[in-house]
Amino acid sequence: MDITGRKLFVRALLEEGVDTIFGYPGGMVTDIMDELYKQEDIRLILPRHEQALIHEAEGYAKSTGKVGVCLVTSGPGATNTITGLADAHYDNIPLVCFTGQVPLNLIGNDAFQEVDIVGMTRSITKYGVTVRDRKDLGKIIKMAFYIAKTGKPGPVLVDIPKDIQIQSGDSKYPQTISIRGYKPNEGVHIGQLKKAYKLLKSAEKPLILAGGGILLGRAQKELKTLVETMRIPVVTTVMGKGALPADHPFYIGNSGMHGKYAANIAVSECDVLFSIGTRFNDRITGDLNEFAPHAKIVHIDIDTASISRNVVVDVPIVADAKLALSKLNEWAEAKDTRHWMAQIHQWNNENPLEMRRDKGMTPQMIMEAINEEFDSCVITTDVGQHQMWAAQYLEMNEKKQFITSGGLGTMGFGFPAAIGAKIGNPDKPVICITGDGGFQMNMQEMVTSVAEGAPVIICLLNNQYLGMVRQMQQLFYGKRYEATCLRKRAACPANCKGKNKDCPPYLPDFMQFAKAYGAHGIRVENEKEIAAALKEARTYTDAPTIIEFIISSDEIVLPMVQGGNPMSNMILK
């Protein structure tokens, strides 16, 4: 029996096991919305802006391992998802984003709310397509889910013209799909892996660089086994944070631009760098010519195109992290790395990661309190200084997940991502660590958090500035704080050199803001109040809580490697 496209759409979602979607209505998805009204198995979350909507889907997908599903209308609905698509593309988050489209016969007419969204997003989606024939609808949706979640995951965009939604056609949804141009790698080259193992075995100063691929491939256990058998120290990228528990004796810390001193020196000094699931982004490598200059490099990645792209490697291995590591574990034998470990510990003692504790509340104290208060949770961050402090000081493990916008660095990501994570994990505390700049980019989502019953805890580090840029202005631009002071008003002097007694008050008042939405607000100005505030926030399960930490504007993220410099050239103080 034939059914309408909109009926098949809902059937397809159910067949894919989708129980939650993030949707915003509009003229070109009213039919699908109407179909969703008639069923009870799929919950529709209604955010207040499509950009936040897609970040919510990202947080949901990342925290549950499921595909995040978005449904938005044509035109502005579709274009508002672009930042999120790029973000998911960079950080390899499986999403299927359905966009409504004007009817086929109007495409190209500059019809109301018509945009070529597939054309616009071609370079930031794993796959994108407009359904041009009702008979292809089922096949395309099947393809979309398959492509989004297999291989290196990513966002897929499916653009559905309104007439396709209404038209009758085949009722069947395909059970399997084969795409001739898309065959994700499912094996591992044993010869290459043996070569890699040999290098690792004979190394005197071996080091594992674990990227986000470990977490995407859910290979934490396999990594831990390898590390413990061979006794090899591990550094992580920001996206790889949590690949090995923070308290593990072989875990050194993050490497990269704001990484730990010992981690970056270890990368510069190691003789074999065994990297898994990382793109060797410029934030990790710094000056490419000086990156791991003494090391033979092994690189395991599911994506062929990530290998030997930025850093030319000695042993490339295209494979899923979990598969490659379990194979390695079959051969792995104990190694003596005591000397090398002692060296790394010595570097760490020379320049440990630590902020002053003599006066006032520092970001480190806030992160430590979060570490202590929560033993099982999801933590999201926004982008900026607070993100780097979180990456430096938060301690992750099997029960604590870290979600951040690493590749695109999207301000406004943290809060909606937390809401999505909370919707996917209603029983876990979900904490959003954010700044006063990034939070304001999507703070309209407060209502989504309240209305959808997703009470997250927002730890807002308010330094009254766009701190990460301010830090650059402070260090490299003669303290010319252009466009970074969030207290600035039209009446302020043009060449302000920083805070003074005439500064206007900060806006908005986040406590009043919380109140306006029926949420809770706690302002913390003293380090002694941190722990109590977190405890109090935990007790509020009816609505979200904003804990506003008033921190000094002068606090900067250290250590730091200036862009383009070698990783061994760190600014420490």
Added chain:
Amino acid sequence: MKNRWIALYVENEVGVLAKVSGLFSGKSYNLQSLTVGTTEDETVSRMTICVASDDITFEQIKKQLNRMVEVIKVIDLTNVQMHMKEILFAKITHCTKADQAELFQIAQAFKVEVADMGKDSVLLECKLTERRNNDLIALLKSRFKNIEVVRGGAVAIESISTSCR
């Protein structure tokens, strides 16, 4: 930097050409020429792509093409025996009789066809390699003022392998 050749099998679908060409512009790869047409299978198109790059970039280009869902197969023709031709039309107008005679000579030397002729014009149809077409254009430009040229971009196919001979 040298010229390299790729034969690319892609799905014959809307937007695939834009996606492939977008990769080259988006990642600053130096595209020299790109031709596309359907194959014996109408669901498949084949592109012949010429790109100027160093070794590392070229490896990356092939990988990037390979990871596109719509790309079925990437064949590197750079170091294989292949047949490669480009169609080119050259129209030379305002010719004297002597010019026309010279153009006939050039056609003979380059083994190209005189496709059409008017009282003071000549139309050449050339199926040569790209390099040979470049030579021809250079010569025409040095001898004549009123030239109109259209080039089709090169198409290439692997030679029949020796084992099949």
